[in-house]
Amino acid sequence: MADLKAIETLAFYGPRNISKVSRKLQIPTETLRKRIKRIYSQSFLRFHVNVCHANLGLVTGVVFAEAVPGYENVLLDALKINDFWTFLGRCYGMFEGCVGIFPIPRERCCQFEQFISEIERAGLARRIQVFWTSFFHPTPVLCKWFDERTKTWNFDWEKWIKEVKSADANSLPLLAEPEVSVKADEIDVFLIKELEKNAAVSFKRLAEKLGISPQLVGYHYYRHILGRRLLESFRVTIFHFGEDSEFSFFIFNFDEFEKLAKFTSTLLDKPFVKTLGKILGENKIYAYLYFPRSEFRTFLKALSKLVREGILESYYYVIQDLDNSAREIIPFQCFKEGRWVYNHKGYVNLLRKFVVEKRLIEKLAHKVHSKVEEPAKTRILMGKTATTN
Template sequence: MPPKFDYSDLRILEGLGKYGPRNVTDVARKLGMPAETLRKRLKRLTSQFFLRFNVNIYHTYLGLKKALVFAEAAPGYEDLLFNCLRQNDFWISLVRCYGMFEGCVGVFTVPNDHCVEFEQFLEEVVKLGVARKSQIFWCTCFQAIHSRCKWFDRKSQTWDFRWDEWIKKIPAEDTELPYTLVDPKDFPIKGDYIDVFILKELEKDATTSFADIAKMLGVSSQLIGYHYRNHIVERGILEGFEVSDFRFGTTTSNFFFFLFKFDSAEKLAKFASSLLDKPFVRTLGKVLGQNALYGYIYLPKPEFRRFVDSLSKLIRTGFLQSYSYVIQDLQKS
C-alpha cells in the first residue's frame, strides 16, 4: 500500500505554502513545532512523495498579461499541437488534456504590448490545420490556495468532502476578492534583469539558495539578497509560494481545468471566496472583463461526480450560469 499523508504532514505542507519553504525555522515557529521535527518530517516527505516548491509571481508587475489557452487538436495532430505551442517562448505551463476535447491547455505570460501578436500566433496554428480551434482567456494573476487540513478528519485520518455544506454557505461568502483576482488597471514593469533572473530560478525551485543564483549570474549573494528583499518582495512582484503534491494519491486522483461563468460580479466573488480555503483547489484566476473564473481543481476520482453534482445544483438555483472543464493528461504532460 502506498504511503499516505497524515494530519501533521498536511499541516506542514500548508505552512510551507503559506509562509514559504526558504526558512524552515521560521515556518516551524509559526506552526508551533520544533524546527528539527519539521526538518525530519520534511526529509521523510520528500523521500516518499512527489513534492515541488515554486514561487507564485505577480506577473502584472513585470508588464506581463496572463493568458489561459484551450486548444483542441485536429485528430492525429495532438503531439504536433503540443510541440507547436511550445515554440512560443511565453508559456509557463503547457499540458495535454482530454475530456470535452483532446488537445492542450497552456498558461502563457505575454508582454502587454504583444497581446495581438500572440492571438495571431494562435490563429495561425488553427489555419495550419494543427488545431481545430483555440480559445484564449486573458486573466488576472493566479491565486494559489494553500489549504490542506480543511475537510481532513484528524481522528480517522481520512478526507471528508462536505459538498452540501459548501454550496449552502456560498451565498453568505465575502464579496471582496484578493488583489490577485481583481482586474489590474495597468501592467507596470517594477523589476529589472536580476529580479527576473532570480524569479526564473525560484519558479523552478523555490528553495534554490541565493549563493547558487549568485554563481549563475557571477555576482555576490548579498546582491541577490538585496534584490529579493528590496525589489521582489517589497515591490509586490512575489505574490507568494506554491507547494505541489499528490495528497489524494497519484493513481486515485485527477487534475481538472475548469471555467465557471456567472451572471454577476457578486456571485463570482462569493463563489471564489468559498474556494479560498478548500483543499481540492490548486489555483484560481479571474477572466479579465468578464464574470468568469478559472479554477485548477484537484480531486479524488470518486469525488469528481459529487463535485459536478454540486455545480449542477448551483446552476438550478441560479447562482452559477455554466461551467466547462477538461482533464489534465499526466502521462503526456
C-alpha cells in the same frame, strides 16, 4: 495531520523561513527539518514560487485548444513554438486537445492572438480560445476537510453549496484587474527563474550562477523580488489525495459579478484548488483543480445544482493528461534591457515552416503506405483469378 499542517505553513511563509514556521507550529526547528526530510523521502514534495506576472509587465493568457482528430501532438508542438509558454499539456473530456498558460507582454497580446489564429487557420485545431486572466494562487489550506480521527478526506459538497449561497459578495481584491508594468531588472528576472525551479535554492548558489556576491543576491531578493511583489506566493507540489487523483481545468460562467465573487470566495481555502483567475472583462473564472477521482463526478453534481439554483450560469472543463504535460520557467532569455522582446514575425514564420514540414512528411508517409498496399492488392486479385480458373 501534523505533516499536512507543516506543508501548509511552509507554503504560506516559504521554505526559507524554517524558524518562523517552527514557532508557528510550536515545534523545535530541528524536529521540523527532520519532518520535512522524511516527507521528501516518502512522497513527491517540491517547493516553487508563483510569479506575479503583472509586476513583470506580463498578462497571463490561458489557451484552450480543441485539436483536429489525429493532430493532437502536432497541435501541442505548434504551441511550443512560442517562447512565452509556462505550461502546456494534452487534455481530454469535453474536447480532446491542449491547454496552455502563456504570460505575454501587455503590448503584445494582440500579436499573440494572431499567432493562435494562425494555428487554427493551418488546420491543426477546430477551435482555440484565449482567456486573459488576473492569475492568482490561493494559499493551500490542506488541513481543511481532512478528518484527523479517521485519517480520511471529507468532501461535504452540500455544505459547500450552502457556503456559496451565504458567502460575502464584497469585491475581492484578487478579482480586480491588475495594473501591469515592469518592476524588475535582469538580475531579478534571472533570480525568479531559478526560484521557479527550486524556491529553497541558496543565495550562495544563485550568486555563483550570476557571478555576483551573495549580499547582492540578498538585496535583490528582499528589496526587489519581495519588496516589489515580483513573487505572488510560494507553491507546494504534493499529491495529497494520493495516486488515484487527477487535475482538471475549468471555466465557470456567471450572469452577475456578485455571484462570481460569492463563488470565488468559497474556493480560496479549499484543498482541491490550485490556481484561480478572473477572466478580464467578463464574468468568468478560470480554475485549475485537483481531486480524488472518486470525487470528481460528485463535484460536477454540485455544480449542476448551483446551475439549477441560478448561482452558476454554465461551466466546462477538460482533464489534464499528466503523461503529456510540461512546465517551463519564465522566458528570461527574452528579457533584455528592462523589457520583453517578443519576436512575433519569428514565431509566425517558424509556425508556417513547421506546418509545411508536417504536411510534407504526411504526403511521404501516404505514398509509402500506398506502395505497400499496392502489391498486397495485386496478390489478392491474382489469388481470386487463380481460384476462379
